Amino acid sequence: MCGIVGILGRGPVSEQLIASLKRLEYRGYDSAGVATLEGTHLDRRRSEGKLKGLESGLRAEPLWGHTGIGYTRWTKNGKPTENYAHPHAADNVAVVHNGIIDNFCELRGKSEEQGAQFASETDTELIAHLVDSHLIKGYSPQxxxxxxxxKLRGAFALVFLFKGYDDLMIGARKGSPLAIGHGDGEMFLASDAIALAPLTETITYLDDGDWAVLTRKTLVIYDVQGTVAHRDVLKCGALSFLVDKANCLHSLAKEIHEQPEVVGHTLTHYVDKGAERAALPQKLPFDFKDFDRILITACGSASYAGYVAKYWFELLARIPVEIDVASEFCYREAPLRKGDLAIFISQSGETADTLGALRYAKSQGLHTLSVVNVPTSTIARESETVLQTLAGPVIRGPSTKAFTCQLVVLAALAVIAGRSRGELSDADEARLVQELIEIPRLIAAALATEPQIENLARKIAKSRDVLYLGRGTSFPLALEGALKLKEIAYIHAEGYAAGELKHGPLALVDESMPVVVIAPHDQLFEKTVSNMQEVAARGGNIILMTDERGAKEAAVDSLVTIVLPDMAKNFTPMVYDIPMQLLAYHTAVVMGTDVDQPRNLAKSVTMK
Structure with a gap:
């Protein structure tokens, strides 16, 4: 979840390193640093905090080397101070590292016994000393x-510079992603190809266990056995986009408002409007009627998308679905039935726990299908089937457009499963497809509630705790809404199934407690209203998210009622999530938090 970049350039590289790190700052922004080689001189500049501190330091003390590495950090151990910032170095080597070395204590103890002196408690500095000890013995850098x-146990992406070798860079990966960029008399390394967009569109992705030796004109890749390996060279023209705010105050606001467009774009790949059928971009290597159950595994917001999909698969295809948090699933050795289907959801396609779950499912003989936004990611490359969300570049940590696009793909897949299993007639499918086609228009209508939500945010910003309630597919949406408020506004929030209110959470409700109720007028509406009445009887401040009919029939006084467009009830989460996103965003703005770079949050969690 930290950002790495390395450049073998034709001129001074410090400005290019900073520009690339800015494209990776979504991965972490606790501290940052660069190191360059100028002749035989290896020098570093590091700074705590965000990149602007490092930029200021480089203006005061420039680096002119033509070979360099850079890093933006999400703290995993040690403090977010300059002393702990990467790159770390020993006498003859500098290194940047994304990951965690599990046997750090054992290796450090041995290194100290041999006389190594450490300036920090990081596992990365240990790596520098271990390599340096070999160089001192006369080993070549390779x-x-x-x-x-x-010797290293754990997860890592590593990039090394070596004193006296200004035409050499070595990268290695195990568990954390690393991409190589090809230039004209230049070579590049980065933890995400997005960092290399201004520099090259020609990319090679390292497989897990690979390590690579780069010069300005050559590349040699070795696999985990140390054998020279061939990896594909890809053209990634989509990398050439610019990361801007499109006249929005924050990039997160831009991503929220992009949803009608990106959801529409995703739909065009998953529905055939003319035939009124759900249609995937490729033929599936399995048939849904052969499965006894489906396993869905993901982390964070993606797991809530999976939870919504559970309702859809069970309703439309009548197939049992087990939803699992990947960080638990990949460690408990769950018994699985060979031949069943496992679905993995990850925006980045690099989420470490989800990748671990995928590998376990494959080892147990399951069919694997991934829903990812990055088709060249590790999860995509290792899955039997890949369904891409077309959300476009996702820069900000809190999931907004990625979440809704995941829901689109999963909804289409559930319809296909229902058709395959004989649970949906042609007329049923045509009706559901028409409902999906309406979603971009309905999202645009939901965005029109923003002025009302902006006013509501001023009240929510005064609260210490917020409760979110929903039934059916609105229950995982309540979980997602609460997560958003926690992520960017730093307000404690909890999401509950509305029917569970009387099993404990009702004790929290008083006159100071805002309670967000997600209640489209569906078959569960009356049940949800009864829960609202329980909240009202205890003085809770109800914020009702419903449609026009629901607003008329609620018969409960609310602090605010957000009226969303009328729509068919199967796919309400894609529309009702919009006010959840807007409420969290505007509350964070009122509170003055850093909306685009919330504390302790990284978009791509690439280590377990």
Missing amino acids: DAVRALLP
């Missing part, structure tokens, strides 16, 4: 890295 890698 042999020093070759000797190191088998």
Whole structure:
């Protein structure tokens, strides 16, 4: 979840490093640093906090080296101070590292016994000393890295610079992603190809366990056995986009308002409007009628998308679905039935726990299908089937457009499953497809509630706790809404199934408690109203999210009622999530938090 970049350039690289790090700052922004080689001189600049501090330091003390590495950090151990910032270095080597070395304490103890002196408590500095110890013994840089890698247990993406070798860079990956960029007399490394967009569109992705030796004109990749390996060279023209705010105050606001467009774009790949059928971009290597159950595994917002999909698959296809948090699933050795289907959801396609769950499912003989936004990601490459969300570049940590696009793909897949299993007639499918086609228009209508929600946010910003309630597919939406408020406004919030209110959470409700109720007028509406009455009887401040009919029939006084467009009830989460996003966003703005870079939050969690 930290950002790495390395450049073998034709001129001074410090400005290019900073520009690339800005494209990776969504991965972490606790501290940052760069190191460059100028002749035989290896020098570093590091700063705590965001990149502007590092930029200021480089203006005061420039680096002119033509070979360099850079890093923006999400703290995993040690403090977010300059002393702990990457790159870390020993006498002859500098290194940046994304990941965690599990056997750090054991290796550090041995290194100290051999006389190594450390300036920090980071596992990354240890890596620098271990490589340096081999260099001192006369090993070449390649042999020093070759000797190191088998000793490391855990996850890592590493990039090394070596004093006296200004036409050499070595990268390695295990568990954390690393991409190589090809230039004209230049070469690049980065933890995400997005960092290389201004520099190259020609990319090679390292497989897990690979390590690579780069010069300005050559590239040699070794696999985990140390054998020279071939990896595909890809053209990634989509990388050339500009990361801007499109006249919005924040990038997060831009991503929220992009949803009618990106949801519409995703729909065009998953529905055939003319035939009124759900249609995937490729033929599936399995048939849904052969499955006894489906396993869905993901983390964070993606897991809530999976939870919504559970309702859809069970309703439309009548197939049992087990939803699992990947960080638990990949460690408990769950018994699985060979031949069943496992679905993995990840915006980045690099989420470490989800990747671990995928590998476990494959080892147990399951069919694997991933729903990802990055088709070249590790999860995509290792899945039997890949369904891409077309959300476009996702820069900000809190999931907005990625979440709704995941729902689109999962909804289409549930319809296809229902058709395959004989649970949906042609007329049923045509009706559902028409409902999906309406979603972009309905999202645009939901965005029109923004002025009302902006006013509501001023009240929510005064609260210490907020409760979110929903039934059916609105229950996972309540979980997602609460997560958003926690992520960017730093207000404690909890999402509950509305029927569980009387099983404990009702004790929290008083006159100071805002209670957000997600209640489209569906078959569960009357039940939800009865829960609202319980809240009203205890003085809770109800914020009702419903449609026009629901607003008329609620018969409960609310602090605010947000009236959303009338729509068919199967796919309400894609529309009702919009006010959840807007409420969290505007509350955060009122509170003055850093909306685009909320504390302790990284978009792509690439280590377990």
